[in-house]
Amino acid sequence: MLFNTLEYLLFLPIVFILYWGLGRKDLRHQNLILIASSYFFYACWDWRFMFLLIFSTLLDFFSGIKIYEAENKREKKMWLWLSIIINLGFLGVFKYYNFFITSLTDGLSLIGIEENFVLLNIILPVGISFYTFHGLSYIIDIYYDRIKPERNFVNYSVFVSFFPLLVAGPIERATHLLPQILKKRAFNYSMASDGLKQILWGLFKKIVIADNCAEFANTIFNNHANYSGSVLALGAIFFTFQIYCDFSGYSDIAIGSAKLLGINLIRNFAYPYFSRDIAEFWRRWHISLSSWFKDYVYIPLGGNKGGIWKNIRNILIIFLISGFWHGSNWTFICWGLLNAIYILPSVIFKTNRVNLEIVAAGRKIPTFRELMSILQTFSLTAFAWIFFRAENLKHAFDYISGLFSISLFSIPYYSGIDKTHSTLIMIIFLIIIEWIGREQQFAIEDLGKTWKRIYRYVFYYILILFILYFGGKEQEFIYFQF
16 A cells, blocks of 8 residues: 555545544554554555564564563573574565575676576565564664563554554664553644644655656666766756655655654654755665664674774775665665765764754855755765666666766757656755755644645645646655665
């Protein structure tokens, strides 16, 4: 079930009514409705993979208890690694087995050894990377005595399987989400109203911006050999906005849906394309994943302790793992490596924590220097996204070769360019609204707060009309494949 479908438009109100109708009686009813709704939501994609989700949940539920009750460090570590190995084993088989086998076959062929290893014809279970990381953070936190295990299986299952975040995040921590699940929720009109606004903004980003940009980006990337460098630059820009509005739009809808049910999820995006350097970009992009890698990989490796070379090593490891997490393709690894190269100078010269606050805080417009820094960071990011979007490394390098040609300075033209005009206008509209609301949790959180009510509602209806009139062809969320 996709957030941007009529099915979800029917599903969410039904859950809302059941949750606040039957669920108002007690916490147990609320959580039973949440887990039933979440499993139904997931089963709508493919009911067969429900068993994998339930197994993963059972594994970490019992592992957490065993780790906590272990009588010595050795036993604790045994249960911890048992859970980690099984979790990552499933992730490795479904997501990475074919990649490793294909890479091994290609490597052997280079030295004259021809082997035909068996490849698996399997579907990647949607959301496996996300709910696996939910479970891993839970058992690791128990191991380090940050939390105590949850002994109610339904409550723990809600933490792992809560439907708004189940298939594409945000990646929640037990320290943040579990206390909310263990406490009876009371309906809060202000919170629910805020959730509806965030859902509306997320739908606008997904349906109007991302889905339209996807059509143009797909056309240009799939036929890159036929286009000038300026058109290829336009294609890279379209994909840059596609992936941002697709994924941040999903996060907005997820967070807004949770608010309707009285639950606060962690923020996942904080206007990353207004960043003044790459370090700031990565503090604002996919925040839940970046912080997960920081807390569970980077810091255990030593973080920035132990000298500059160890810090460089740790950063390279983090970005390579991050790239590999996104998919079993060398393009993702190159994307991660390129971002590591981008960020290393600021780490070496200790300028990576200069821009901690949002740009032009308290001001209407940025300075010229801030504007140039934003444009430079955006350009570097857009270039890196070429590797992320490309089908393989040859595709990426061919695209880049065509991009950096003399035709880069020509006026962009291709047969369908006339259809892009409305999307470009919508992108400008997006940038303006996000700039105005950049100091808020989401762009329209406080927009029009001082307006008369009728003007606020006119703005909301305009967004709905944009969604209905300018909405592109329905596209699956990009991060479903991860």
